[in-house]
Amino acid sequence: MYANILSRVLKxxxxxxxxxxxxxxxxxxxxERVRVEAGKTGLDVRGILVGSSARGTWVSGEHDLxxxxxxxxxxxxxxxxRIGLSIARKVAEGARWEERYAEHPYIHAFxxxxxxxxxxxxxxERASQIKSSVxxxxxxxxxxxxxxxxxxxxxxxLKQFMKGRGVYGSELKTHxxxxxxxxLLIIYYRSFIEVLxxxxxxxxxxxxxxxxxxxxxxxxxLVMVDPTDPARNVAAALSIDQLGRFIDSARGFLESPAxxxxxPNLPSPLGDEELKIILKSRGTTLIAIIFDAPDIVxxxxxxxxxxxxxxxGEMIHRHDFxxxxxxxxSNKQAVILFELEVSRLPEVKxxxxxxxxxxxxxxxxxxxxxxxxxFSSIYIKDGRYIVEIPRKYVxxxxxxxxxxxxxxxxxxxxxxxxxGYQVLENEEILAIKDRSIRVFLREYFS
Amino acid sequence: MYANILSRVLKxxxxxxxxxxxxxxxxxxxxERVRVEAGKTGLDVRGILVGSSARGTWVSGEHDLxxxxxxxxxxxxxxxxRIGLSIARKVAEGARWEERYAEHPYIHAFxxxxxxxxxxxxxxERASQIKSSVxxxxxxxxxxxxxxxxxxxxxxxLKQFMKGRGVYGSELKTHxxxxxxxxLLIIYYRSFIEVLxxxxxxxxxxxxxxxxxxxxxxxxxLVMVDPTDPARNVAAALSIDQLGRFIDSARGFLESPAxxxxxPNLPSPLGDEELKIILKSRGTTLIAIIFDAPDIVxxxxxxxxxxxxxxxGEMIHRHDFxxxxxxxxSNKQAVILFELEVSRLPEVKxxxxxxxxxxxxxxxxxxxxxxxxxFSSIYIKDGRYIVEIPRKYVxxxxxxxxxxxxxxxxxxxxxxxxxGYQVLENEEILAIKDRSIRVFLREYFS
Numbered sequence: 001m002y003a004n005i006l007s008r009v010l011k012x013x014x015x016x017x018x019x020x021x022x023x024x025x026x027x028x029x030x031x032e033r034v035r036v037e038a039g040k041t042g043l044d045v046r047g048i049l050v051g052s053s054a055r056g057t058w059v060s061g062e063h064d065l066x067x068x069x070x071x072x073x074x075x076x077x078x079x080x081x082r083i084g085l086s087i088a089r090k091v092a093e094g095a096r097w098e099e100r101y102a103e104h105p106y107i108h109a110f111x112x113x114x115x116x117x118x119x120x121x122x123x124x125e126r127a128s129q130i131k132s133s134v135x136x137x138x139x140x141x142x143x144x145x146x147x148x149x150x151x152x153x154x155x156x157x158l159k160q161f162m163k164g165r166g167v168y169g170s171e172l173k174t175h176x177x178x179x180x181x182x183x184l185l186i187i188y189y190r191s192f193i194e195v196l197x198x199x200x201x202x203x204x205x206x207x208x209x210x211x212x213x214x215x216x217x218x219x220x221x222l223v224m225v226d227p228t229d230p231a232r233n234v235a236a237a238l239s240i241d242q243l244g245r246f247i248d249s250a251r252g253f254l255e256s257p258a259x260x261x262x263x264p265n266l267p268s269p270l271g272d273e274e275l276k277i278i279l280k281s282r283g284t285t286l287i288a289i290i291f292d293a294p295d296i297v298x299x300x301x302x303x304x305x306x307x308x309x310x311x312x313g314e315m316i317h318r319h320d321f322x323x324x325x326x327x328x329x330s331n332k333q334a335v336i337l338f339e340l341e342v343s344r345l346p347e348v349k350x351x352x353x354x355x356x357x358x359x360x361x362x363x364x365x366x367x368x369x370x371x372x373x374x375f376s377s378i379y380i381k382d383g384r385y386i387v388e389i390p391r392k393y394v395x396x397x398x399x400x401x402x403x404x405x406x407x408x409x410x411x412x413x414x415x416x417x418x419x420g421y422q423v424l425e426n427e428e429i430l431a432i433k434d435r436s437i438r439v440f441l442r443e444y445f446s
Numbered sequence: 447m448y449a450n451i452l453s454r455v456l457k458x459x460x461x462x463x464x465x466x467x468x469x470x471x472x473x474x475x476x477x478e479r480v481r482v483e484a485g486k487t488g489l490d491v492r493g494i495l496v497g498s499s500a501r502g503t504w505v506s507g508e509h510d511l512x513x514x515x516x517x518x519x520x521x522x523x524x525x526x527x528r529i530g531l532s533i534a535r536k537v538a539e540g541a542r543w544e545e546r547y548a549e550h551p552y553i554h555a556f557x558x559x560x561x562x563x564x565x566x567x568x569x570x571e572r573a574s575q576i577k578s579s580v581x582x583x584x585x586x587x588x589x590x591x592x593x594x595x596x597x598x599x600x601x602x603x604l605k606q607f608m609k610g611r612g613v614y615g616s617e618l619k620t621h622x623x624x625x626x627x628x629x630l631l632i633i634y635y636r637s638f639i640e641v642l643x644x645x646x647x648x649x650x651x652x653x654x655x656x657x658x659x660x661x662x663x664x665x666x667x668l669v670m671v672d673p674t675d676p677a678r679n680v681a682a683a684l685s686i687d688q689l690g691r692f693i694d695s696a697r698g699f700l701e702s703p704a705x706x707x708x709x710p711n712l713p714s715p716l717g718d719e720e721l722k723i724i725l726k727s728r729g730t731t732l733i734a735i736i737f738d739a740p741d742i743v744x745x746x747x748x749x750x751x752x753x754x755x756x757x758x759g760e761m762i763h764r765h766d767f768x769x770x771x772x773x774x775x776s777n778k779q780a781v782i783l784f785e786l787e788v789s790r791l792p793e794v795k796x797x798x799x800x801x802x803x804x805x806x807x808x809x810x811x812x813x814x815x816x817x818x819x820x821f822s823s824i825y826i827k828d829g830r831y832i833v834e835i836p837r838k839y840v841x842x843x844x845x846x847x848x849x850x851x852x853x854x855x856x857x858x859x860x861x862x863x864x865x866g867y868q869v870l871e872n873e874e875i876l877a878i879k880d881r882s883i884r885v886f887l888r889e890y891f892s
Contacts (some may be wrong), residue, residue, distance in 0.1 A: 203803040204829070244802035244826040251805070282821060283792030283840065320787075324796065341766075342788050346729030350770065356690035357649040359697070375728060377892060380690040383650070394729065446823060 002193055002257050009262045010153055013160050015060040023053055023065075026112050030067055033091045034118075038069070041083055046070050046123070050141040052179055055148055057155040059163075063114045067091075068137060070123035077131070081105060084120025091118055100297070103132050127229040139228040140180050147187045157192035157262075158182050164262045165249045167242045173302040175239035177246070184210070184224055184234060196250040204240060267446065269438030272430050278445050279426055284324055285343035287400055288429050291421040293334040294412035301330060304410030308417075309336050311408040312400065319403075320345055321396045329440040334413070335432075337444060343396045343425070348375045353385030397425040448639055448703050455708045456599055459606050461506040469499055469511075472558050476513055476537060480564075483536045484515070487529055492516050492569070496587040498625055501594055503601040505609075509560045513537075514583060516569035523577075527551060530566025537564055546743070549578050573675035585674040586626050593633045603638040603708075604628050610708045611695045613688045619748040621685035623692070630656070630670055630680060642696040650686060713892065715884030718876050724891050725872055730770055731789035733846055734875050737867040739780040740858035747776060750856030754863075755782050757854040758846065765849075766791055767842045775886040780859070781878075783890060789842045789871070794821045799831030843871040 015023070027049050034047030051066035052058035069087055071080050081104055088107035089097070095116075097109035106119040122131045127139040148155065159182050162168035170178035177185075188210055189195045207214060207223040214225035216233045221240040226232040253261045270278075279286060289312070294301065305328040313323050322341040329335045351369075354361035365385050369378055375388035393399035401423045409417060424431060432438070461469070473495045480493030497512035498504035515533055517526050527550055534553035535543070541562075543555035552565040568577045573585040594601065605628050608614035616624035623631075634656055635641045653660060653669040660671035662679045667686040672678040699707050716724075725732060735758070740747065751774040759769050768787040775781045797815075800807035811831050815824055821834035839845035847869045855863060870877060878884070 201805060240829045241826050244829060247802055248808070248826060251809070282794040283790075284794060324792070324794070341792055344729075346770070346787055348728040348730060348770070356693055359647060362694070363697075380687050380694060383686045383690060 005257050005259055006157055006192065008259060009157060009160060012263075013059045013156050014153065015058065019060060020056075023058075023063075023114075026114050027053065027065055027067075030065065030091060030111065030116060030118075034067065034069060034087065037087045037090045041087065043075070043083065044072050045083070045087065048138060048141070050137050054141055055144050055183070056152045057144075057148065057159070057179070057183060059156055059159055065111075065114050065116045066137070067116060067118050068134070069118065069120045070138060071120060073122055073124050073129075073131075075122065080120050080122065088118035088120065092116070103134060127226070128231065130229075136226075136229065136232075140226075143228050144180070144183050144187075148183055151186050151190070154186045154190075154192045154195075155183050158186060158195055160262045161192070161196075161249070161253070162246065164260075164264050165245060167246045167249075170237040171299050171302075172237075173298045174242070175237055176242045177238060178234065181224055181234045181238070184208075184227070193254075196254055199247050199250040200254055202243075202247055204243065267439050267442040269435050270442040270445070271438075275430060275441065276427060282339075285340045285396060286426050286429060287338045287340060287343075287397055288424045288432070289336040289338075289400065289404060289417075289421055290333055290424065290432065291413075291416050292419070293330045293332060294416045296412050298330075300412065301334075302328075304413040305330060305334060305336065307408065307410050308413055312336060312404060313338065315403055315407050316340070316396065316399065319393055319399050320349070320391075321399070327440075327444055329437060331434065331436045333432075333434065333437065334416070335437055335440065337441075338400070340396050345391060345394050347390055347394055348388050349391035351387050351389045353378075353387060355383050356380055356385060357383075397423055451703050451705055452603055452638065454705060455603060455606060458709075459505045459602050460599065461504065465506060466502075469504075469509075469560075472560050473499065473511055473513070476511065476557065476562060476564075479537045480513065480515060480533065483533045487533065489521070489529065490518050491529070491533065494584060494587070496583050500587055501590050501629070502598045503590075503594065503605070503625070503629060505602055505605055511557075511560050511562045512583070513562060513564050514580070515564065515566045516584060517566060519568055519570050519575075519577075521568065526566050526568065534564035534566065538562070549580060573672070574677065576675075582672075582675065582678075586672075589674050590626070590629050590633075594629060597632050597636070600632045600636075600638045600641075601629050604632060604641055606708045607638070607642075607695070607699070608692065610706075610710050611691060613692045613695075616683040617748075618683075618745045620688070621683055622688045623684060624680065627670055627680045627684070630654075630673070639700075642700055645693050645696040646700055648689075648693055650689065713885050713888045715881050716888040716891070717884075721876060721887065722873060728785075731786045731842060732872055732875060733784045733786060733789075733843055734870045734878070735782040735784075735846065735850060735863075735867055736779055736870065736878065737859075737862050738865070739776045739778060740862045742858050744776075746858065747780075748774075750859040751776060751780060751782065753854065753856050754859055758782060758850060759784065761849055761853050762786070762842065762845065765839055765845050766795070766837075767845070771890075773886075773890055775883060777880065777882045779878075779880065779883065780862070781883055781886065783887075784846070786842050791837060791840050793836055793840055794834050795837035797833050797835045799824070799833060801829050802826055802831060803829075843869055 031047045031049065038045035038047065048068050048070060049065065050068050051064065053065050069084050071084065085105060085107065092107050092109035092111065095109045095111040097107050099105055100108045104120060106117060109116045109118065119134055121134045124130055124135055127136050130136050159168060159179065162177050162182065167176040169176045185195050188208060189198050204221045205218050207218050209225040211225065211227045211230065213230045215230045216223050216225055220233055220236055221243045222235040222238055224234040226234050249261060309326050309328050313326055316323055316338065324339045324341050326338045353365040356362055362385060366378055369387045373390060378385055378387045404421065405417065477493045477495060484491035484493065494514050494516060495511065496514050497510065499511050515530050517530065531551055531553065538553055538555035538557065541555045541557040543553050545551055546554045550566060552563060555562045555564065565580055567580045570576055570581055573582050576582050605614060608623050608628065613622040615622045631641050634654060635644050650667045651664050653664050655671040657671065657673045657676065659676045661676045662669050662671055666679055666682055667689045668681040668684055670680040672680050695707060755772050755774050759772055762769055762784065770785045770787050772784045799811040802808055808831060812824055815833045819836060824831055824833045850867065851863060
């Protein structure tokens with residue numbers, strides 16, 4: 001039933017012999033340079049290839065190589081970073097490269113058509129003894145390499161399925177399934193279709209503990225106990241909604257399988273007339289905050305964009321406007337999008353005062369409002385004084401324009417917003433011509 | 447400080463000698479007719495004058511006489527009603543009269559310029575042994591008559607003050623202070639000013655127990671233990687907000703005394719241009735439901751109007767419109783008034799489905815909506831399926847028009863609404879020319 005589809009998919013995503021050979025050659029070249037440069041330091045530093053390229057589980061066309069430089073456990077952190085980076089820089093010499101930062105600094109190089117990460121780490125005896133989270137990777141590599149033999153195609157199918165459904169990747173932009181998690185699922189369930197069958201009946205709170213030695217409190221939507229470190233949940237980054245989307249997709253595919261699950265149509269940019277028609281038929285008000293995106297990695301940027309979405313949304317709510325839906329996007333420019341049920345509220349607003357039995361507060365409240373511009377006399381309702389006063393913001397766009405900087409913003413985002421931002425409403429949004437933002441708008445409404 | 451004002455007020459509200467004499471003569475005439483008619487029955491039925499006219503605590507100009515026909519305790523309820531009404535009818539003979547119903551039937555007669563209630567009741571030994579709530583009245587009468595001597599003027603002032611502030615009357619339209627409660631407050635605090643001074647620091651939950659033998663759980667906003675029946679709260683009908691308004695007025699009067707507290711300016715009917723200006727400046731939407739008022743006493747009508755206000759308000763709320771304020775009025779026509787923050791909502795509406803981990807419900811939900819007219823694909827948010835569907839009512843007036851009869855309505859009100867009703871919005875309300883409804887609108891906005 002599924003065989004035809006899966007073999008067609010596999011034909012597209014499985015690296016051919018030539019691609020494999022080329023990748024091996026590139027990897028070997030880098031490892032050789034590591035050996036040479038490491039030898040000069042007099043330290044026992046070993047280069048190893050890790051990740052999907054090491055395990056034969058990369059999808060054709062990907063050109064990522066993860067090379068770890070493992071240092072003896074007794075190395076100091078300072079030495080590791082200094083000598084590790086120094087080796088890595090020399091390995092990358094001649095190629096274009098840049099320094100990047102995760103827990104440690106590392107080198108990202110563009111080498112011979114490949115994107116190569118050169119990552120220094122500690123070589124510890126057990127994964128439970130790691131000094132830094134990257135130290136875990138060699139253990140993952142070893143475990144998967146040992147257990148994945150013969151199941152590589154199944155991993156490829158599952159990865160591509162997850163990519164097609166937008167749930168692949170454990171970075172903070174996606175909150176989806178990591179490559180390692182995907183591989184473990186295949187090792188546990190033995191095939192792509194069996195993973196889908198199992199997933200279609202998963203419930204949040206499920207714990208998969210392949211070694212039976214797990215030690216993880218199941219507070220995450222899904223727990224996959226790390227077979228190399230029983231205290232760690234491999235699926236810790238997976239959000240409840242991404243889990244849900246995967247489960248929903250699994251059910252959908254099993255019911256009516258189709259290649260589109262793996263290769264969805266790319267959404268086209270939303271046109272001017274289309275947006276006008278959509279706005280008219282929905283009857284909502286679209287408000288977009290736009291500013292130049294800060295030049296930081298997505299794992300730092302996206303939590304800040306989500307934070308801004310939330311804090312501005314709460315500010316809007318405090319002013320009695322109702323957010324129907326919202327989303328964020330970033331390319332060169334960052335966009336925070338709010339869809340509101342109503343864009344104008346009445347001039348009059350209720351202000352609730354103290355309970356009448358508090359004589360002191362009641363007196364102060366009445367004194368404060370008896371001379372002010374109010375819409376009605378001060379009255380008592382449900383035991384409290386109430387006064388009807390003018391609303392500060394009757395227009396949602398003006399509210400957002402005026403109050404966005406008073407909202408809780410992450411450091412980098414705040415810096416950029418302070419430099420300048422635009423607030424656009426409904427058809428004003430058509431001033432944005434950026435193709436990728438128009439694609440984002442299409443996806444928002446699809 | 448207050449003396450001048452109070453003596454001016456008293457001059458206006460205290461019955462003169464002639465008014466007293468006339469009232470005595472009228473009461474004596476009625477009691478004599480009761481004696482004659484009761485004598486014919488062979489039963490020991492005695493007529494007594496009760497209420498403010500019996501105690502010298504009526505406000506000048508009021509022409510109410512409450513005459514109770516007391517029957518021996520061993521009379522059956524059937525006999526009491528039959529013979530009691532028969533005596534009352536004969537007493538009222540020659541006058542215009544009608545039968546009315548509270549717990550028992552009684553006769554209301556228009557007699558010689560007075561409105562006379564002729565009420566049959568049981569004559570029991572103690573107030574705690576009453577068979578019907580009207581049996582209590584003779585005990586109240588006796589208690590007040592005994593204790594009020596010399597304090598009548600203070601009662602008059604307090605009653606008039608409460609009338610001026612809209613908190614006098616324990617009927618279900620008002621939920622305010624009864625005449626008996628007013629008299630007890632004066633007996634307890636000894637003067638009008640002392641009642642106000644005490645009230646200005648009252649808090650809900652206060653229990654006043656003059657006999658020190660109270661047995662009332664203080665769940666009401668104010669408890670005044672009935673000195674003739676320690677298990678009864680004389681202030682049971684008083685609502686928290688009417689208590690609050692009295693307390694607020696007491697503080698206000700003590701701070702800057704003025705005759706207006708007793709005799710407020712009568713509000714004038716709201717004019718067409720005024721309503722237009724008010725609506726424009728507030729920016730809200732006014733919706734009025736109008737129908738012919740059922741011909742029932744206010745104590746039955748007003749709870750039904752309030753019930754309608756509440757059930758229609760909840761219906762409006764369920765459809766995502768927000769009620770800013772509401773009120774009811776009744777004269778010949780009944781009016782339920784809603785002031786809404788917004789009168790139009792977007793076409794699109796979120797419909798929240800089952801959590802994704804419920805496979806069966808999820809399947810049914812997706813099947814139901816995959817063919818339907820929807821605004822977006824079905825998506826997952828916060829663990830649940832969501833679909834964006836067309837809103838049934840985007841216009842508040844249409845909503846109210848269509849759904850008013852599906853709301854919970856009291857029996858008499860439902861009958862009248864079924865016969866016909868109008869729903870008017872904003873300036874359409876100007877079609878109502880009834881003067882008293884225009885006064886109600888003035889008060890609503892004041």
